[in-house]
Amino acid sequence: MIPSKFEYHAPQTLPKALRLLAEHKEDAKLLAGGQSLVPAMKLRLATPVVLIDLNRVGALRYVTQKDDHFAVGAMATHYMLESARTVLRKCPLLAQVASHIGDVQVRNRGTIGGSLVHADPAADWPTAILALDAELKLSSARGERTVKASEFFRGLFTTAIEPDEILTEIKVSAFAPRTGSTYVKVEQPASGFALCGVAAMVTVNEQGICQDARVAITGVTDKQIRARGVETALKGQKLDSNVITNASTKASEGITSPLDDIHASGDYRLHLARTYTKRALTEAVSRAK
Ligand SMILES: Cc1cc2nc3c(=O)[nH]c(=O)nc-3n(C[C@H](O)[C@H](O)[C@H](O)COP(=O)(O)OP(=O)(O)OC[C@H]3O[C@@H](n4cnc5c(N)ncnc54)[C@H](O)[C@@H]3O)c2cc1C
Structure with a gap:
């Protein structure tokens, strides 16, 4: 629970921080809020030789x-x-x-x-x-x-x-006119991290036809992804509940290795991706209108 030894620097300007990083490269770690790095250092999952603290770089x-x-x-x-x-x-x-x-x-x-x-x-x-x-x-x-x-x-x-x-x-x-957005998430109760989270943003024209749609998903695979199949299925359509329901079924398209752990199985996460995409889109569309 005690980090390994490191050299500590607290530069006050960005150029100074960049110079330190250029000097130490892979041996250095930047410290921001410390909410992920400090626990990793205490567990010795991260063992930087040099720590460059950015908290005094007000700029x-x-x-x-x-x-x-x-x-x-x-x-x-x-x-x-x-x-x-x-x-x-x-x-x-x-x-x-x-x-x-x-x-x-x-x-x-x-x-x-x-x-x-x-x-x-x-x-x-x-x-x-x-x-x-x-x-x-x-x-x-x-x-x-x-x-x-x-x-x-x-x-x-x-x-x-x-x-x-x-x-x-x-x-x-900044948002274009008639844009609605939302973020919905099922969280792991102890940490708050997402078992599945979906951010949706839609822009409609005066007739309610979708001009732009973007959907991004977290917690389901090894990195956050844009659900391109869902977005394509929405663009140019009048966004009624049938269109949203059909588009949302594409949220898990192409995810072949979903995350699978003690908190949620891969199949469950894929199910959440589809269900929460539908919820997010329904809310985003109502806000856009
Ligand atoms: C109890 C707890 C609950 C949490 N729950 C959630 C949650 O629900 N959802 C969620 O998303 N997160 C959650 N987090 C993580 C939290 O959001 C952290 O703030 C975040 O992951 C890391 O940000 P930080 O500023 O603390 O970075 P640090 O821990 O200081 O750094 C993280 C990494 O980023 C690097 N780094 C930092 N800043 C820069 C920069 N400007 N340029 C290049 N590299 C940089 C560091 O070198 C390090 O490798 C939780 C954390 C804790 C402790």
Whole structure:
């Protein structure tokens, strides 16, 4: 229960943090909220030689509304996103997903950046980021690059980030008119992590025809996925209950190795994916209208 020895750095600026990371690369770990990393260090599942604490890099902790999008600093806590008024008004899916994470203590310490990079297959944030088609800015001493959410999650606890990169910003578009969204989740009661969680976002025109639909699922397979079959079945359709029911049956399409553990069997998780997709879509469509 005691971490192995490590060297501790607490830079106050991003360039300093990037320089330290460039110097130590795989030997270093970044510390954000510590809600996943610290338990892993105590269990010696993570044994960094160097710990670079980002908590004094104030320039990474913000939620800002720009013209047509939100810029979210990677060190923004779950609570900041749950409670920001502009987020509630212009991009409520972010606030709703944040409110589902763990408990008050976890939401006060944990950060969106830490959660996305940790890439737990049952985490909540990746669904919002996928459903919102967000862009992730990755910075290093070499420069900056932007990765689309759909290309960021690679597998179990694995993302597209390189050892010398820091996730610095998440860019999310504000909702178009007549857009509705929601997040529904069956959680593992002890931790709050998802046995299955579904984020849905739909945009309809004045006649109620679906212009855009995005559905993302967590907890069911080794990484969060977009349910492309469901989305295709909705686009261009009038979103009545028959269309939603039929589309939702495609939520488990293509998942050949669902997660299967003491908390829920693979078959049950696939069932939840279909059932909760239907619930999420029904709610999102009623909000869009
Ligand atoms: C009791 C409990 C219940 C929880 N319940 C839930 C839940 O219901 N749903 C859920 O989704 N999560 C849950 N969590 C996890 C929580 O959301 C964490 O906040 C999150 O997984 C990690 O974020 P963090 O800021 O604590 O990151 P840390 O633990 O500090 O870091 C996690 C990893 O990300 C890396 N990292 C951090 N920031 C960056 C960055 N900016 N750039 C590059 N790498 C970075 C670190 O090096 C580390 O490898 C729970 C945690 C606890 C302890």
